[in-house]
Amino acid sequence: MNIIRYQNQGSSDLAKAFDRFAVLRGELDRLFDSSFAPVFRTPDSFSRWVPALDVYQDKDQFTVVAELPGLKKEDIELSLHDGVLTISGERKQEKKGEEGYRSERFFGRFQRSVTLPTGVDGNKVKATYQDGILKVVLPKAEEAKPKQIEVSVG
């Protein structure tokens, strides 16, 4: 399976380089589960929001789960194209006021894509958003489901 971390929206090489730092940092934060991560974390040009994402599979369907706290349903965009599910959107700040005492949270646009290993039926995809968790259920296409084949020996 191929998990694409992000798709670059900027075009310059510099922007791309910064994006790579941001993605790397998101990965490292998760990898180390460090107690210090929030302490040192300030949203800056090297960081961007990389929401955590899971992919599950059973014989009939894939389920993609993403942690997207604090969004409005209408601010989440989902697309399925050539077997690639893309989740994107924007998180708006609750109140843009004075400078906060502490800011660890990210705001702005995010995007994540997942290439699904087998075909899915695009017409039957269902998504729910509850308690800040997005859950997308993608039923497998009939031809992609495992089949039992009877072998007759004769």
Add this chain to the structure above:
Amino acid sequence: MNIVSQEHQKSGQQPTEQVTYAAPYVDIEPAESGYVLRAEMPGVNRNGIQITVEDGNLVLVGQQQPLSVSGEALHRETRQLSYRRVYELDPSIDADRISARIDQGILTVNLQKAENLKPRRITLE
């Protein structure tokens, strides 16, 4: 992101059960009459929230609802842990007037300053 497993060294007793928590990301802003704190706790609903004030500390705990998905994980990044974060409470905050709500995984806590600590004008006799 954060693993905080504490609580035991304070009382000196043997840990009976070690619970691993994740520290949620938090923003704190000044508000009209105090502060507003917002913590990211995806997967937590109102039943999973526990807010306590003890020894001048504000303790925020959020227990995640179990994720209901079928099948095996092909790829996993979510930690599916409970959240916990402790803040030393500004003594001017009125502990009896702390209010909170949770909406789409964002816990909002309103901390208001005690009335008698607000600046007030004293008139001379």
